[in-house]
Amino acid sequence: MARPVHFEIHATDVERARSFYTAVFGWSIEKDGDRWVIRTGNGEPGIDGTLLARQGPPPDPAAPVNGFLVRMLVTSIDATTLAVEAHGGEITVPTIPVPDIGLFAVGRDPDGNIFQMVQPDPFPT
Known part of the structure; x- marks a missing residue:
């Protein structure tokens, strides 16, 4: 079975995207040649x-989903959705409960990329 092992975020304004993802999700993003390496957590599960x-025009802002949707595990959906908005992003689908799974929300970064957030119920330890 194939499983995701890496992801790419394409941005018109790379510095703005780096600042957004560092502030909202706490990722480490460091320059490496013509790209930026994203570390989502040393020694933690994930990719x-x-x-x-x-390399082309940005996604259509009116599209409900504009590409591959990445889901981030968060400890607080409320705090994370507030951080998204505080750092120039927007919430495109407000928090919704999914029974026996958790709370979900969908956001858009300042460059138009869509992502999903989930706060599991209960949160894994």
Whole structure:
């Protein structure tokens, strides 16, 4: 069975995207040549990624989903959705409960990329 092992975020304004994801999710994002390496947590389960300069036009802002949807595990959906908005993003789907799974919300970063957040119920320890 294939499973995700890496992700890429394409941004028109790479510095703005780096600042957004560092502030909202606490990721470490460091320059490496013509790309930025994203570390989502040393020694923790999950995958790392790359931040790249967008090679074409940005996604259509009216599209409900504009590409591959990445879901981030968060400890507080309320705090995270507030952080998204405080750092220039927007919440496109407000928090909704999914029975026996948790709380979900969908956000858009300042560059138009869509992502999902989940606060599991109960949160894994």
